[in-house]
Amino acid sequence: MRKKILITGFEPFGQDTVNASWEAVSRLEDRIGGNEVTKLLIPTVFGTAAEKVLEAARELQPDAIVCVGQAGGRTMVTPEVVAINLRDASIEDNAGRKPWDEPVAPGGPAAYFASIPVRKIVDEVKKAGISCGLSYSAGAYVCNDLFYALRHHYEGSGTGVGFIHVPCLAEPGDDKRPGMPLETIVHALSLAVETL
Numbered sequence: 001m002r003k004k005i006l007i008t009g010f011e012p013f014g015q016d017t018v019n020a021s022w023e024a025v026s027r028l029e030d031r032i033g034g035n036e037v038t039k040l041l042i043p044t045v046f047g048t049a050a051e052k053v054l055e056a057a058r059e060l061q062p063d064a065i066v067c068v069g070q071a072g073g074r075t076m077v078t079p080e081v082v083a084i085n086l087r088d089a090s091i092e093d094n095a096g097r098k099p100w101d102e103p104v105a106p107g108g109p110a111a112y113f114a115s116i117p118v119r120k121i122v123d124e125v126k127k128a129g130i131s132c133g134l135s136y137s138a139g140a141y142v143c144n145d146l147f148y149a150l151r152h153h154y155e156g157s158g159t160g161v162g163f164i165h166v167p168c169l170a171e172p173g174d175d176k177r178p179g180m181p182l183e184t185i186v187h188a189l190s191l192a193v194e195t196l
């Protein structure tokens with residue numbers, strides 16, 4: 001069955017001038033394995049990121065939402081298993097906010113599991129020879145905030161919600177900062193979308 005997939009990437013944040021997530025998401029095809037792909041750039045801002053995605057989703061009515069973020073230091077593509085109800089920022093977001101020890105959704109459950117097939121995605125991406133593995137923590141910054149807010153919103157509905165962290169872009173000759181080539185990240189995300 002042809003599915004409508006909404007996939008998002010973030011604006012650069014912190015010290016960075018590019019964000020691997022949007023660089024890769026923006027290069028995805030509009031049709032992947034029969035699925036219809038809508039791409040959305042979102043701000044790295046607590047709360048606002050989820051509002052933007054929900055606004056787009058109200059219009060599109062997607063079957064699944066896959067959010068993608070950059071995880072500095074990681075060397076693998078990592079579908080996230082769990083979102084937690086916590087904001088603990090170690091740096092300011094792009095609106096200058098740095099929440100600490102706050103819930104994403106007051107009164108909400110402590111955590112939600114992803115509602116996209118994360119294990120199947122890992123298998124398919126690894127089969128293509130790309131370094132990929134499950135992650136059991138999306139952190140407590142804007143990525144987790146968005147993942148939790150969307151899972152909370154769509155709990156009990158038919159809309160799948162998942163989050164995939166990707167490494168920084170590999171800069172030629174830079175072996176100090178772990179990264180992955182852009183084409184490899186694009187390939188991994190295409191396979192993930194195909195799996196849905």
Ligand code: PCA
Nearest residue numbers: 010044069070141142143
């Ligand atoms: N990564 C951050 C937020 C935006 C992004 O690309 C995170 O992991 O929370």
